[in-house]
Amino acid sequence: MGTRILTVEDDERIRTAVKLALEDEGWEVTEAVNGEEAIAFFARDPADVVLIDIMLPGLDGFEVCRAIRRMADVPIVMVTARADTHDVVAGLEAGADDYLTKPFVPKELSARIRALLRRVRGTEVPGAVNRMRFGDLEISPAEGTVTRAGTPIHLTKTEFRLLVELAANAGRVFSREALLEQVWGHDYFGDGRLVDVHIRRLRTKVEADPADPRHVVTVRGLGYKLQG
């Protein structure tokens, strides 16, 4: 059985065209016309990837995103009208892993989905060893687990991948662009906010005090690094 994508889009013509294009790429596509339907559908029959248009009648895309994120750790891609609005950050805060702006090229969407799935399916991170310790933080890339002071921490796949990427070269400074390329598979035109929002979310989980991070630290003007 192929990978199933749930697309949530109220415009029938767009929905159909995107479905056709995605099916050409080899994905299996199921459709939902609004947020309520999407959540009900996902609860009954979880898809592997969810594509959500933010502008939906009734329950908006952010709500749908949060609801699905509560149910499962599937990759979620948001579709926004514009890249320079608060929608992008709000969508990422709501739990989306990546976003695209309309009109996007379906091939680009396919590439993003592939990158997300690679992450989910736990491709080996080069340089990552079996078990890594950073102070009270313990990361097991192979098992996909993180514990802080012995307590397991639940991370989304993207957060986990981000942490492992930083951990594999602990102490090295990663620019936003480098992380975008390695974690999201974006080119240099990627949006740095993607990294920032995910780093922020990661900190709320792995740091004792997210406002004063000890492990995932910002290097002024350059990017981020992980330390013990």
Added chain:
Amino acid sequence: MRRPGFNPFGSLSLRARIIAAFTTGIIVIAALVAMSAVALTRSNLLDQREHTAQIRVRTNGALMADSLEGVDLNDVDAQSLMGSFSASGKPSALLFDPTSRGPARSISLDPRFGTSVLPEALVRAVIDREQPSLMRFSSRGQVLLAAGVPLGGHRGGYFEIVDLDDIADTIRKLTFRLLLATIAASVPGALLGAWSSRRVLRPLAEVSQVAETIALGRFDARLADAGWADDPDLGRFVHSFNSMADAVSDRIERDARFASDVSHELRSPLMTFNASLEVLRNARDEMPERAQLALDLLSEDMERFTQLVEDLLEISRFDAGAVRLDLGAVLLVETIRMATRSLSGESITVDAAADVDDLVILVDKRRLMRILANFIDNARKYAGGTTRIEVTTVPASSQEAAGDDEVLHEDADHRDRVRIVVEDSGPGVPEELRKRIFERFSRGVQGGSRSSATGVGLGLALAAEHARLHGGDVWVEPRTDGVSGARFVVELPVVEPDNEEHGETLVEVTT
């Protein structure tokens, strides 16, 4: 309509004019008061002096007439005749012998004020017409008052001369003091002027402050109902100013909403087009040759059309004033290197000065990338590609005047600036087109070509808008190394990141 040049205060500021008007007004009033005070005092003093002189002359005249009874005129001397008079004036008399009708005999206590000093008219009035008279005159530089009474029975007249110099002196002193007072009055006049000008100008200052706030993008700023708003004239002004601001902000809001509606309306069909087109492209091999050709045309123009819509929407956002900078820390040279590689598909030499190599600036990366993409795209279309990219910094002190381009960031002038130059080896841009090329839809200006490769010129206009939003600028200049070609330059202020999380920093700037 008032023509300039007719107002003597025309070249002064309103404040200076109000102060000058108040000062002048106060001085004029003070001077008028002083002048009438002087005139009044003078006439009072004179009246009083004349009155006293008249009474005394009458009394002394009567005394003299009595003492002349049965006295031989030839034997009288001034001392025995007038020595007992209480005369503060200088008494003198012209005496006739009524029996002999001979020439008059003149007697006086003070020879300097004898009858010879008396004016002819007064003597005639008293002696000939026998009328008590009074006359003011001046003699040898002295102001004098002479009063005379006839002695009766054609025996002559008695006169007294009063020195008025002390009154003149008093008036002079008074005038001098009032002059000083008048000058002193100009000080409170000026202060009053300054105070009222502040009162008058305060509404104007508040209006301009609110107008500036609105211009900076805070469209909800209004004139508060200050105390002066109760004034019937100013109240109306406040009302009309506020309704104007309402109308303007409504208009801007409507424009922004329209832009956003149009954006949504255009993006939806474009989404369908692009997705459907991709399905068609996937099936291209199964199509007849003619359909393939049509599909290729459609594909190419759909790409252009999509870009055009993006650009139009972007520019309409600028026009609607609904634009914000999304600043983030960017390792500049590295970013440019990576960006040019993915933009041109090949590696373009990026020459960066040593001090720029690890420069990190706060910039809206998306907009910087758009500027670079437009420059590189432009070089590809018109000049056979970018030959090299140069990154240098310009210290704040050595900047030439930025010309007439407005600088949005107040402090942008005082910062170092970084210049990114995209150089090509094409035909270059003729001087007369160097400004126009950054205007909207100035298509095909480079090389005069209007071939299918010539895009509709919104890219450079957008690049200019993006740069200005940062407080920077764009321009094109010829190559300096003698080789034909153009240098497209974007100059941005160097803003270094000063706190940590700059990824989310949204700085709102409205054009």
